[in-house]
Amino acid sequence: MSAVAVNRKSEVLYTILSWSVVPLLIFLTLILLYQHVMLPIAPGSMEENILGSRQIGFQNVLSEVLEHLRLILISTLLAIATGVPAGILISRPEFRDFAGLTLSVANFGQAVPSIAILALFMGVFGLGATTAIFALWLCALLPIIRNTATGLDGVPADIIEAATGMGMTRTQILLKIELPLAFPVIFAGVRTATVLNVGTAAMGAFIGAGGLGNFIVTGIALRRESMVLVGAVITATIAVLGDWLLGKIQNHLMASRRRLA
Numbered sequence: 538m539s540a541v542a543v544n545r546k547s548e549v550l551y552t553i554l555s556w557s558v559v560p561l562l563i564f565l566t567l568i569l570l571y572q573h574v575m576l577p578i579a580p581g582s583m584e585e586n587i588l589g590s591r592q593i594g595f596q597n598v599l600s601e602v603l604e605h606l607r608l609i610l611i612s613t614l615l616a617i618a619t620g621v622p623a624g625i626l627i628s629r630p631e632f633r634d635f636a637g638l639t640l641s642v643a644n645f646g647q648a649v650p651s652i653a654i655l656a657l658f659m660g661v662f663g664l665g666a667t668t669a670i671f672a673l674w675l676c677a678l679l680p681i682i683r684n685t686a687t688g689l690d691g692v693p694a695d696i697i698e699a700a701t702g703m704g705m706t707r708t709q710i711l712l713k714i715e716l717p718l719a720f721p722v723i724f725a726g727v728r729t730a731t732v733l734n735v736g737t738a739a740m741g742a743f744i745g746a747g748g749l750g751n752f753i754v755t756g757i758a759l760r761r762e763s764m765v766l767v768g769a770v771i772t773a774t775i776a777v778l779g780d781w782l783l784g785k786i787q788n789h790l791m792a793s794r795r796r797l798a
Contacts, residue, residue: 559781570770574763584763605748608738612673613731620678624685643682646675651740669741676737677730684726688719721790728783735776
């Protein structure tokens with residue numbers, strides 16, 4: 538067998554494994570959670586009242602999963618909508634003096650513990666999802682702003698000079714050259730922010746924002762191990778699955794960029 542055929546077989550095997558191992562592990566984890574933690578819950582018990590009955594599919598679990606995803610989606614989209622423009626701004630020569638200040642403000646969400654941010658802004662926005670979304674938005678800002686600025690700074694200067702020589706305006710260069718080339722790096726920041734928000738969103742339970750953190754917080758308070766396991770395992774599963782999916786998209790973007798180069 539030729540070396541080319543061996544390499545092709547190795548590539549096919551690697552592709553199959555890369556697309557199957559993580560989903561399979563997640564599927565097995567959820568099956569084990571269902572069989573060994575959720576099914577043994579006694580009818581009429583406190584666990585069933587909080588998680589939802591087995592007969593109708595633990596409807597409270599599904600409801601909290603959807604609420605958890607809603608918190609992540611809204612906060613991450615807001616972080617993208619504000620973080621990408623901020624990263625573009627501080628990458629421009631005339632605004633570089635503001636880069637330190639902008640990153641310091643964004644770093645507030647990383648330096649201060651999430652529970653402290655929730656407590657700090659609870660007095661402004663009150664209890665509920667609004668405060669949680671604001672805290673998650675603040676936590677997600679830094680990686681998006683930093684990666685946007687880094688990606689734009691990494692665009693080769695000769696490409697920009699060639700575009701300028703062709704008569705393209707600064708806006709055209711930004712939209713048609715810089716952002717497409719920097720997009721894989723920017724997306725890596727979005728990936729980091731999203732996975733970070735999956736775990737941080739569980740803190741929203743402390744201020745009545747809902748989500749899977751409700752099961753963790755309630756389970757700890759009531760000493761109900763099954764509730765804690767349900768909340769923690771599903772939260773970890775969402776984080777792993779989200780990171781895996783976004784990683785696949787990021788790899789595709791990086792491969793596309795290399796082909797363009």
